[in-house]
Amino acid sequence: MIQFCIIFLFQLFCLTGATESGIVGGKTAKPHSRPYMVSLQVQGHHRCGGILIRNDFVLTSAHCKTEQDLTVVLGAHNIKKQEKSQQRIPVEKYHQHPKYKGQFLYDIMLLKLKTNATLNKYVKTVGLPKKNGKIPANIKCYAAGWGQTGPNKPGSDVLKEVMVKLQFDQECSHKWQNYFSSDQMMCVHSDKRKEGICQGDSGGPLLCRKMPQGISAYTKASGCDDTKYPHVFMKINFFSQWIKNVMQG
Known part of the structure; x- marks a missing residue:
């Protein structure tokens, strides 16, 4: 029963969290600095x-x-x-x-x-990464979007961006279990508390070394600012x- 509940909770987080995701914390982007x-x-x-x-x-x-x-x-x-x-x-x-x-x-x-x-x-x-290109863990990347600025908060009128770091796949595998695929997905986390993606802007890019490497996929729905849960992006080069x-x- 305990195992079933854990799986059910992860499913609930993912299914509702995967609908849309946006930016928590971060800063307002310079107008038209990301023309793509x-x-x-x-x-x-x-x-x-x-x-x-x-x-x-x-x-x-x-x-x-x-x-x-x-x-x-x-x-x-x-x-x-x-x-x-x-x-x-x-x-x-x-x-x-x-x-x-x-x-x-x-x-x-x-x-x-x-x-x-x-x-x-x-x-x-904007250009896309090479098919077999690899980005090392702990590199600084940026996510951008017009999504919610926190749980139960409205979306942003202006484009926002936030710095995050690429994590080792094991961190997302541990938290998201079977919902995370290291072949298709990228795992990211912010150095600061309560920053990252949230509901409202799925499909936005993860930019590493000025190149889009990921597409925003899902985060924890009941608390997108929960620092225990890394955020997930689809891996473009896959x-x-x-x-x-x-x-x-």
């Missing part, structure tokens, strides 16, 4: 983050797809304002990974835009060939 950042919106409300990897493709989390159509918002800093720098483009096609089953594995998606983004100083694409195939196809 994307706000995915439903009827004008922010749902998830993402990154522009080609002028017609956005990379995000598979669980960000809803029954309602998503709108890709580019060139934004304050998503509550109608900034002249913003571009709003409908999604033409949703490419969820074919092995994604609505849980944690293969939680990645490509969005084909209906029209090409206009690239300028506010809107730029999906490099699939991404390439979809964009070529």
